[in-house]
Amino acid sequence: MHRINRRDFLRYSGFAGFSLLTGGIGAILEGCTIHSTKTPKSFVTPLIVPDTAGPLALYKPDSENFKIEAGTAKLKIVNEKESLLNVYKIKHQEKTLINPTILVQKGQELRVTLENGLSEDTIIHWHGLMVEDKMDGHPAYAIKPGERYEYKFKVKNRGGTYWYHPHPENLTAKQAYKGLAGILLVEDDEELQLRQSLELELGKNDIPLVIQDKRFDQAGNILYNPDDMEKIMGFHGNKVLVNLTLNPLLKVAKKFYRFRILNGSNARIYCLSLHSEQRRDFIPIYLIGTDGGLLDKPYKINKFFISPGERADILVDFTSFNTGEELFFKSLAFDPMDNEDAENMDNMGMQHDSLKAGEEINILKIVIHRETEKTFKIPQNLSSLKPINIKDSLTRKFRLSFTGKQWQINGQTFNISQFPVIVKKHSKEIWEIANDKKSMPHPMHLHGFMFQVLQRLNSPKQVQDLAIDQSGRTAMDLGWKDTVLIWPGETVRIAIDFTHDFTGDQVYLFHCHNLEHEDLGMMLNLKVKE
Known part of the structure; x- marks a missing residue:
């Protein structure tokens, strides 16, 4: 798999002199390191x-x-x-x-x-x-x-x-x-039915988890000062917060818990998994929802990628664990696919202290705190999902690429007064979004409408390993989506129904949810014509 490398990056962007001044691409582009960035004892x-x-x-x-x-x-x-x-x-x-x-x-x-x-x-x-x-x-x-x-x-x-x-x-x-x-x-009604069947209470055993990485200055204030390289690669933090909590600890009862996970980071992708420290093993989790609500049924998985803007709704069964047992939500080490040539770069680190993209990170410590008398079973039918009828649908193609100093969609960057994508109200379309081989992952977000992922093509092995069907889709691709992660060299096909009941032409956006990419112009206006 080919990825944008340091040499290409410097040549395309004209930053050869810049790299000598700053010390090079460093932690963002360096190959991933497999070690935890925080000790379990610090999560208190x-x-x-x-x-x-x-x-x-x-x-x-x-x-x-x-x-x-x-x-x-x-x-x-x-x-x-x-x-x-x-x-x-x-x-x-x-x-x-x-x-x-x-x-x-x-x-x-x-x-x-x-x-x-x-x-x-x-x-x-x-x-x-x-x-x-x-x-x-x-x-x-x-x-x-x-x-x-x-x-x-x-x-x-x-x-x-x-x-x-x-x-x-x-x-x-x-x-x-x-x-x-x-x-x-x-x-x-479907939400309420699920909560009643498992006695889920918001803030008790139904808990949103907003995951964000940040940098802080010596005074403790959030530091946001991306240099030109970080604007192109994305700005990564040196600390990971969950719900604005550093090194968080959650004490749970021996029952089902629901976690509504949002990747609220600007650029960092996570490969989330639940791990038992004592058993040294991964704990099954049940994916029950994605961006647009509940799935048709629970999907038992061990890990999943979640990119900026995406949501994952999961259930975890803590009933079989011992009181006092410790578990961790982790982001597992993975290939971030944002660098091809990592040789001879050990001394080319960034001036900033940031966690590397793809590095293993402890996210949240969970301790089994108390017993409970009731037992529950996960409902096997959660929702009814109707596929979009794509018969006779127009196929529209998009290419994600890097040219000069900018990421582009179909060779274009954002202009607030231009409308490069025009669709008809009530139409249904298939979008084929192809990411260049020499690129990096892009979480692509559509405003105004939900879509359904139809297929992944030419996916990297770490994504193929998570596929659950012949179309190459992962569990995170199921249901209704508004954001989908597209890896270098990969093409993702999605179906969109542009039906709405608003009056007049409507203007929405299609953009990368790596927010540095968005601000750099990796965004297009989408006009839905009456």
């Missing part, structure tokens, strides 16, 4: 979970109208130091909720006022929600400091785990990295 900080106040607090809109402020706040994250973050704030019952977990019902009407308390433009993108383009967070609608933006929309999505984050042009990566991100949960 109680995991933040949705509660009634504070970070990730659960918020159920008690009326159609509520206000979200994009502003700043200080939280203790590293060594009891107060870190200054960009955050979303909702004031509720005389409390200020930080990056709240918003819980809404399918069919609910929402009126949300965004107030920009930052010193730069911003706008909220409701990631995964099917809303009118003016409600979607297109950068054309970004507001200036001190201004407000009014959202009004009906929640049309299936029950599932969605999220909200900033989307201003050239500022998305910075604002998201500095902390602007929150979970949005949608409930419907």
Whole structure:
């Protein structure tokens, strides 16, 4: 498998002199190292979970109208130091909720006022929600400091785990990295049925996990200062947080737990698995949902890739474990496929202290804490999923490539006033998205619509090993998706139904969710013609 190498990168981007000044590509492009970046004993900080106040607090809109402020706040994250973050704030019952977990019902009407308390433009993108383009967070609608933006929309999505984050042009990566991100949960009848059958309680044994890697300066503040190389490769952190918790610990009862996992990192891909320290073995997990809600049935797996923007909804059965037993969610070592020529690079490290792409990382420590009297069985029928009818559908091709100093889609970069992709309302299309061999992985995200993955072609072996059908799909490709990871040399075919009930032409986006790539212009306008 061919990948973009250091020599090609420097030649294509004109950074030969730059590499001598900075010390080269280093940790981002260097081959992966198989060792844990943190010792298990350091995981002692109680995991933040949705509660009634504070970070990730659960918020159920008690009326159609509520206000979200994009502003700043200080939280203790590293060594009891107060870190200054960009955050979303909702004031509720005389409390200020930080990056709240918003819980809404399918069919609910929402009126949300965004107030920009930052010193730069911003706008909220409701990631995964099917809303009118003016409600979607297109950068054309970004507001200036001190201004407000009014959202009004009906929640049309299936029950599932969605999220909200900033989307201003050239500022998305910075604002998201500095902390602007929150979970949005949608409930419907199938969701409620699952929760009742396993007695799942949000914040107790139904827990969102927002995984993000960050860098911090000596004062404990988040440091976002990508150099030119990191803008092209993606900005990686030196610490991994879960729910804004460093070295998190979760104590669990001997029962089923549901984890709604969001990769909220700018660029880092994770290969997640659950591992028992005592048994030195992997623990089966049951994938029950992806980006757009529940799957048809549970899928028993040992590991899965999750790229920026993707969600994975899993169940874990802790009933057979001993009290006091310790487990770890890990990101296993894998080939990040962002470098072909790693020879003679030992002394070419980046000036920054970052975890290597593909490095093994401990994510979350879990300790079996107490017994429980009840036992449950996982329902074998979770949802009804109807395939998109692709008979007589147009096939549209996309190529992901690197030219000059930019990542491109079909040889183009973002221009807010151009519409290179035009589709017809109510049409159904097959998109073939091919990633160049000399490239890196790209998590491709579609605004406004969900899609279904049809096939993976020419996948790397580490992806082929996870395939569950003859089409090369992994379990993470199943169900309704809004983001799909495409590896170098790989082609992914997806089906999209552009049916909607909004009036007039609609403009959405198709882009890479490596946020440095997005800000660099790896994004196109998509116009849905009336």
